[in-house]
Every structure is written in structure tokens, then in C-alpha cells.
Amino acid sequence: MSRILGLLAVLALALLSHQAILDNHGAGLGRNLGEAGSAAMALGFVLLVSYLLGGGVRRLGLPSITGYLLVGMTFGPYVLGRVHPVLAILDRETVDTLSLLDSVALGMIALSAGGELKLARVRPLARTISYVIVGQVLLTILGIGALVSLGAAWFPSLAGLSESTLLALAILFAVTACANSPATALAVIQEYRARGPVTDVVLAVTVVKDVVVISLFTLAMGAALLLLEPGSGFDLLRMLLLAWEVVGSIAMGVVLGWLVVQYLARLGHEVPLLVLATSFLAVSALPAIHLSGLLALMVAGFYIENHSPHGDDLIRAIERHSLPVYVVFFTIAGASLNMDALGAALPLALALAGGRIAMVWLGTSLGARFSGAPPQVSRHAWSGFVAQAGVTLGFAMLARQRLPALGGEVFLTGVLAVVAVNQVLGPVLFRAGLWLAGEAKGRK
């Protein structure tokens, strides 16, 4: 009862404050201070309301992160925001202000995801992991590429595009469809304390595939550029930048990991601060030198876990603080899901999401079967690869920025819509997959 009263009090206080903020326009403060206050208020609202309603969703047998996503969608700009501005606690400006904290949260999740990969557990599965990656990537690229290029006539949003634009779109949609969300996989695994071959394969594949997908996307951007601007020729600099992004991020991850290991061995104080500082530095500074902060953090987590006796301490420290991190990250992800885009590109989104799930299922099942993996891997591991989030959206923004000739907003809208579908379905399917595989033990 006190929880319901508390939830109602939070809603009342947040809405009253939001109304007063809208009336006062920050009470004559500088715009920035008013916005920073609104963002902190929204963060508190997210933590309390998402967590409390997430608990309600859990009672329905769904993962908590589905509840967090739903709260984000509901109080974001596209659902209640349409009813009345005061109800949009997570409006666009607030989501933008919180984006740095959101990135740091994702960085901590990436560090934790890398740290979950224990070499001793993953090594026996190396063959399965590589076969599954090859199977998924090949079939997804072929399937989604064919769907876009051959089925364009069925989708109004693709009508009227030239053949070369359509081909460029097909390549980019196909490669983007290969990306996964390690954050979602890790959140569900931690919530259900899952352990077993399906868990190990899903985690390892999502982490390793990030490297493959980043490389493929840069190649796909090069190919799309050639198709859209035929005179542009082969761009050596772009290829070198790709190599730098992948190899440099891995190297930087090793350096970061080594530094953290030294710190843990010699000092070992203030571990939560260390995690926060490492994540902040990686996600805010590394992109300035064309490196992927997330990839570097995943590698750092992997290095720390496998090269330090204190690796478990670090991962446990992150897990101890993981609840607010997940709540913030997934609620903001929910608020960022573009419902307008989903509405505008619904037929294309449903077709792409359906086609992608089919290809992921087929690629995973075939890869696992050919590699001689345990039967539960070939039957249920596919469910862990449905969710998509940050990396995929990053690709879409990059393509819009660097390829203005790419059929207006078709690619961005399409990707946003597919991510919306996959992010809602992904956690639910993965939770079901883990239960069917017998690896979920219950909520932590």
C-alpha cells in the first residue's frame, strides 16, 4: 500500500513541478540551469517510476527492462506528450540533456559485458561462437538485402527511389540488421541469474559481433557512397580510419584494462569511482580520436576479468550499482524510441523486423548445429539476438549525416522503426528463450 501511495506522490510531485517549471521557464534562471534542474528531476522520476512499474511488469512474467522501456515510451514525447505537454516529463530536451549520463551508463554496461566473458568458459565454445556469427551475418545480409531490393514495390516509403539508391539502402539496412544490443542481453541475463551454454554463447557473440559489425558498416558506407556518388572512387582514407577505429579501440581497451588491473592490484580503493571515471573518459574522449568508447570498454572488461585476480571484485562492484544504471539506460532508450517513425514506416518496419528475426533464427540454428553445439543452443540462443539499441541508432545517424543523398529520411526512419519493434520484442523473447533452455534461475 505504501508503495502505491509513494508512486502516486512521486507522480503528483513530478507533474506539479513540471507544470511550475513550464509556467516559470526556469524562474528566470539561465536557460541551462533550469534545464539541468529539469533533467535531474526527470532522472529521479525515471528511477522511481520505472523501477516501481518495472516491478509490476515482472509480475506479468516479463523482464523488468520491458517495464522500463514502456515507462520511457509512455512519458516520452510521443505518447503522453501528445496529450498534454506537462505529461511529457521525458521531453526531447530532457532526453538530450541526459544523453551524457545515458552514454556513461551504457559504458558501464559495456565494461560489465566484457567482464562477463570468462575465457575459461568461452574457450570451449569458440567454434560455436564463430559459426554462429558467420551464419547470422551471412544470412541476415542476404535476407534483408534481398527483402529491401526486391520487395521495394510493396513498401510506400521506398516507392520512387532510383535503383542505385535502393541498392545502397539495401546494403545499409542489411548490415545494420546484423547489430545487437549487448546491454539488453546482459540486463536479462543478470536479472534472471542465467548460467549455461545459451547464456555464454549469446554474451560472447553479441560482444564479438560488435567488432565485426562496426567493420562491416564502414565497408557498407563506402559501397553506398560509390553507388550514390559514382565518381567518388575508392577511399583509402576511409579504410584506414576503419582499421584505426577497430584496431585502435581494441588496443585502447587493452591499455585501459591494464591500467585498471594495475590500480586494483596496487591501490584498490574507490572502485565505483574508478568505474565511473573510466566509463566517462572512454565514452566522452575516445570518439574525438575516431575510436569506439564502447568497444574499448568491452575489451577492457574482458582484459580485467581474465588478467587480474581482482577482476571479479570489479564486476561485482559494477553489478552492485547496476540497477540504477539499467533503469536509466532503458527508460531513456524507451523515451527515445520514435513512435512517429514507427507509424510512418510501419509496413517496412514489420517486414524488416520479421525478416531479421527469421534470418537470426536460421543463422544461429545452422551455425550452432554445424559447430556441434549443445541442442539448447541451436534451439534457443537466437532469442538473445533480437534486441537492438544504441549501436544501431548510431549507424543510422551516421548514415544520415554522411550520405545526404540516401533517399531523404527513409533510412533513419526505417531503422528507428525497426529498433522500436526489436527493442520491445527482444527482452521478452530472450527471457522466454532462457526459461526454455533451463538457464534462468529467477530474479536477482
Place this chain on the structure above:
Amino acid sequence: MTTGTWLLLAALAVLVLAGAKWGFGRQRLPGFLRPLADSGAGFVALGVLAGPQGVNLLTEETLFKITPLLVIAMGWIGFLYGTHLEWRLMRRYPRSLYGAGLLAAMVCFFMVAPVSWWALDTFTGGAYAGPELMVAGIVLGICAAGTAPAGVFRLSSRRFKPADRNALQFFAAVDDIPPVLLLAGTYVLLQTFPIGTPPGAGGQVAAIGLAVAKWLLYFLGLGAGLGIITHWLFPRGDDIRENSLILLGAISLVAGSAMALGFSPLLATMLGGVIFANMSPRKESAYGLLVQHEHNLYAVFLLVAGLFLSFDWGLLLLLAPVYLLARGLGKLAGGYLGWRAFLKDSPVSPFIGAGMMSQGGMAVALAVSFRQGGFTSLADLVTSVVITVMFANDLLGPPLAQRVLGRRKAQ
């Protein structure tokens, strides 16, 4: 970022790595520098180095996006302080101790504020309007009045008389109440009559009363809201993750609302802490968590506060010694007058003020809270003076206390 910035960043990284052993392994520091490490001064210094006064590492956009962290940290500090003020425990102490502690704080405020106002007026050479200088002086006085409990706790290992040690610990716990109330009053007045309002623009008494009532309503509403929400939501179980989330969420909600409405996050959450401590049976558990995360939160707060500082080094170097001296004299005089008025017949030393020099995170939080109000462009200078003098007090305070109060023990 430019090449120069990258080189500075690399140099900073080398410094941080080289200094890590010292910065975190406090036992290796020379004795007189240990209080600096304990007080988290290194975090402020790191923030100042990375901020606009140093290598200017972060863009304006990044700095802006860090601001919510500062708001939340201030809220945490305020709530934690508020939870100390539990009536059931407070009423056990004799009134004479309250009288002495509160009088000492007020005397210090009334000595430091005019001196700071005068110093600001003299050193800025007429660059600022009179009311701005007066407000800045008052805020410097407010920040001077309190004593850092952590600093006093560190002193307690020294050989003081038990009566002095207990009095110091008690004073440090309560002497932030007057400055907090003074800051609340300043906030309400400045929100009602911003600096530069022409005299008489406020109009009639009714209009003034209405404006004050509005800000009091915000203060009471937000504070009571936080106390009640935390009381209702704070879980009965001992899941640290869940408990931390509820505390963090409730504090962020109210601190952010206060900031967005132009009120101090520190004050609103402090009232929330008082209400929670006095109504919830689970306050012990919440208090344990607040203290457990206190160090990390203070570190983030001090680092971010350092990042935001932007000031004139010349003015700082002129003002800081005056402020240090005024505060030192204010503390000695306040301690003496408090003793003379309330503790004359007790074994407490008349020079108890010598043990009250430490000026920790609360003083910085009060200064930052004022800065975040955006009332005057002198706020950065005020904050940097407070931080600089906090360092100086951390270094000078313990030997002074040892010399004045420890000597009595030897006698």
C-alpha cells in the same frame, strides 16, 4: 580538441598516474598534507585542472550535461545533513551546548560577512554594483560560519580533553544550521527581489508577502514531499541496490525540481532529510546507505564543482588571505563568546574555536548552491575563495588546534 589540449591531457594523465599512489594511498603522504587527501581537496584540484581554469578539457555542452550530477550531489549532501537532525537524539543534549554552538556560528558570520564585503569592494575596484558586493559578502560569511564534522573527527585522534573533543563534535554537527537558514533567507529574498531591482519596485507589503509565501511554499512543499516519499517508498528489505535506487531517485526528483524552480536543491533536500529522520522507523538503514555512498558522492561533487570554476587568479590571491584571517578570528571570537555566555562553568576550553577551523564539503555545497542560483557574476569568485580557504584550513587547522587545545592537556 587541439593538439595542445591533447598534450596537456597526456601531461595530466601522467600526473594523475604518478600521483595515484599518493592520492589514494594516504599513508604515504607527509603528515601535514594528509588532511588535504582526507578532505577530497585533490578532487577539486583535478576538476579545476580539467576545467576552464586549467586545460579546458571539456566542451561547454559536456559541462552543461554534467550539471544534473552537481544538482543531485548537492541534494544528497543536503539530505544527509538533514537526517542528522533527529529530535529524539537532539533533545538529549543540554541547551547550553546548543547556545554556545549556534552563537559561535552567528558571531563568525557577523565578523566575516562585513570584512568580505569590504575586501570585495576594495579589491574589485568598483567593477560591481554595491548590492552584488553585499550579497557576495553575506554568502562568504554564510560559508564561513559552519565547521566540517569530518575535520573535527580527524582531530579527535589528537590528545584533547574529552570535554573539548565532545564539544567540538557537537558544534560541528549543529553549527551549520544558522548558515543554512541564512542561505535560505538569502535565496528567498533574491528570488523575490533580484539584484538590480530598483528600490520600491517590489511595491506594497502584500506583494512582498505573497512572493515570500510562494518561495516558502516551494521550500516546504518540496522538502515535505521528499520526506514523505522516502518514508513511503524506502523498502523494508535489505537489498542495497533497491534501497540505493529509491534514495537516489527521491533525492534527484526533489533536488532537480528545486533547481528548476530556482530554489536551492541543498535546502529543499535538507528539509526532506529532517522530515524523514523524524518520521521513518527505517532511518537507520537509510542513514547507513547515505554514509556508505557519501565519500563517492563528495568526490564527484567536488570534482564537478572544480570543473565549473572560472575566476580571476589575481583577485583570488588577494581575497583568500583576508577571508582566511577573518574566518580564523571569527571562529576564535565565536568560540570564546559562546563559552563565555553558555559554558563558563564547564571544563570546555575558552579557546575551543581553535578546533573549529576545518571547513568541508558543506561550505562548498553552500557556495555552489548560491552559484547555481545565478544571482550574481561574483558567485564563481565566492566559490573559489571558499574552496581555496578550505584547503588552507585543512592544512593550518590541525596544527593550530593541537597547539592551542593540546597544550592545555599537557599542562
